[in-house]
Amino acid sequence: MKCSVARTLSVIGDRWTMLIVRDAFLGKRRFADFQDDLGMTRHRLSARLGKLIDEGILMRVRYQDRPPRFEYRLTEKGIDLYPVIVAMLRWGDRWMAGADGPPIELVHKNCGKHVMPALTCPACKEEVNARTMSARPGPGLRRRSHPPVARISSRKE
Amino acid sequence: MKCSVARTLSVIGDRWTMLIVRDAFLGKRRFADFQDDLGMTRHRLSARLGKLIDEGILMRVRYQDRPPRFEYRLTEKGIDLYPVIVAMLRWGDRWMAGADGPPIELVHKNCGKHVMPALTCPACKEEVNARTMSARPGPGLRRRSHPPVARISSRKE
């Protein structure tokens, strides 16, 4: 699996995982919180939480001793999924919003403004999109004896 | 389903869809291109392409008349999934990369630099992350007679 997108999807590419992560960003921590909000079966939730712990996205923290009770918190690796959530939020707002407008708004604490963050080029600060970006093989593909998996072509319109 | 993330995931939240979209960004268009690259069964690929067309993310374009042959191209709605792909690429590069380094690099055509785009605040231009952003109910939730689905709390560290 030579692509980071594929590697990412091997962890978060299913119907529930990013909803669990979203709930974690919204402050939910306990088994029952996730279960009530998502309406998934305990069985699946348990399995998903376990996988997220194995992958290092959540950690299981004891919050009470008798009886033993645990809650789930995002790790650094999990917190770093935020841009994926925001990208999904942005797309959903734009293409799947109901008549009422977006259900959630984001606020940038540092400047206090209600904004939707955008993808920008760190070199020139311009907003980027599929048309202004192109892909090429990186170090993980270049130094290979066998031929690259596929010729990487930039989309030509 | 009151959340745009959930609405987005109802379309792209499975093991294959974003890989198909990624391949489309890399220039693949034909049934066999997707099938060879992804190794998914024709059966599933056919079903997935069909769903992506129904959702307006791909369009089916006749590229030859006898015998009739079709290819799949991203619509505007599909092209707008680019930030989701980039966010996944970025996370995969950072947390799941092999020893060789990232398999794919991105270039910003406008400035020619090899970069990884970042999420920034459109108001103050700072890069944002989960800790510098917070969520609050938007118009889609505010004007409701019945109580909000869940109290939205910002993560407090």
Next chain:
DNA sequence: TGACTAAGTTCTATTTTGGAACTTACTATT
């Protein structure tokens, strides 16, 4: 003692997916 709670696990029925073979509508080769 009995009811309640949070966090799971176990079990079976249903749904989804994988894999291989088959189909369609042609073109190219012998």
Next chain:
DNA sequence: AATAGTAAGTTCCAAAATAGAACTTAGTCA
């Protein structure tokens, strides 16, 4: 004129994953 090849699917059955409900654990509370 038969045979092989190609691109894009469809069909069918077995295997795997998921849903839903019941059960378990380790306690507290009245």
